[in-house]
Amino acid sequence: MAEFTPGTDDAESDELFEHYSFTAGAGQVPLRVDKFLMNLIRNATRNKIQQAAKAGNIRANDVKVKQNYKVKPGDRIRVLFEYPPFEDLLTPEDIPLDIIYEDDSLLVVNKAAGMVVHPGHGNYSGTLVNALAHHLGEMPLNSSNRPGLVHRIDKDTSGLLVIAKTDQAMAHLAQQFFDKTTRREYLALVWGNVADDAGRVEGHIGRNPKNRLQMQVFPEGDQGKEAVTHYKVVERLGYVTLISCRLETGRTHQIRVHMKYLGHTLFNDARYGGDRILKGTTFTKYKQFVENAFSLLPRQALHARTLGFEHPVSGKAMDFEAPLPEDMSACIAKWRGYARHLSDE
Known part of the structure; x- marks a missing residue:
């Protein structure tokens, strides 16, 4: 079970990204970070996650990781998705x-x-x-x-x-x-x-x-x-x-x-x-x-x-x-x- 910390959902914000943060639970089995995020974020497609990884916007314990990184118990996973064009x-x-x-x-x-x-x-x-x-x-x-x-x-x-x-x-x-x-x-x-x-x-x-x-x-x-x-x-x-x-x-x-x-x-x-x-x-x-x-x-x-x-x-x-x-x-x-x-x- 992952603990979820939401990012900004304030449309008045100056931020250019959607921000999500999760902490993997003690029972977390090793799982690719792209699949981990797809399971937890509504409407997060594999392509969207791949683009985030390519841009260096997925981090595990504050270290940039690729989409094939294996999530372990206790890992803090953060991801930033760029907003779509206005x-x-x-x-x-x-x-x-x-x-x-x-x-x-x-x-x-x-x-x-x-x-x-x-x-x-x-x-x-x-x-x-x-x-x-x-x-x-x-x-x-x-x-x-x-x-x-x-x-x-x-x-x-x-x-x-x-x-x-x-x-x-x-x-x-x-x-x-x-x-x-x-x-x-x-x-x-x-x-x-x-x-x-x-x-x-x-x-x-x-x-x-x-x-x-x-x-x-x-x-x-x-x-x-x-x-x-x-x-x-x-x-x-x-x-x-x-x-x-x-x-x-x-x-x-x-x-x-x-x-x-x-x-x-x-x-x-x-x-x-x-x-x-x-x-x-x-x-x-x-x-x-x-x-x-x-x-x-x-x-x-x-x-x-x-x-x-x-x-x-x-x-x-x-x-x-x-x-x-x-x-x-x-x-x-x-x-x-x-x-x-x-x-x-």
Whole structure:
């Protein structure tokens, strides 16, 4: 029996590979590694495994091995499969889109929580790009060969995205994001009573070396990429705080990581531990209250509320706002009621 450690299945990841890791059990009989992997990985063909071996992407105990390596008890087997070409994943799908604005150059959509932005491992369909391919047909490619995309937000984050419809719009909008001239504000519900009414978080963000599904702050700037977030308290709600965040940079999981670094993990952010009761009392009624709040908002409490940029053709300032989705509004209302109860005590 092999113990399985999954690799990244986050379609918002910058990774170019599917990653799998297995530890062969004590009763493992000697078996070629290609057959070993075919038995354990769904849809892993012999050719796919052979290509991985040829590229040096199969390792036994951190040593590169060929496809005929015999797996022994206790061996730790890791394999990286390259993603298929993006165009192979791009199937137009008739998925409803909440389009806030559209003209000949671009469109702005209000993405629902739960929708992945672009296809990738584990999410080959049902993504925003699949929906856009149906709505628009041809789209310009960005530097990562992803149609129309100028920026992105996490699967379980709701809110605004701008999509380029022409090469000119793609280049112009991409330059604005690079130059940090776009205007982006997020609303987040975080654990704890944030001490300062406003503040600035500056800390390089990079992949967590111990958990590749997470990002982390490297405060000395020795690793990762520069990341700056400005936050402001909107409402104090007892054991949680509603804040707004303005981004200077756009790193993967930036707000989620920066707020955790400050000790204020996003409410119900399972990847970073926010799905546990991090603040409050030990009373059973309080625990039940928080569980009910988790049920109302079964994702991290993060919404991309505003987006502003210069129109790539007219040069006009464009600013958009998306109201809080129902799940986040309901959760905040519940905490608002609890905060009133605390103040009455």
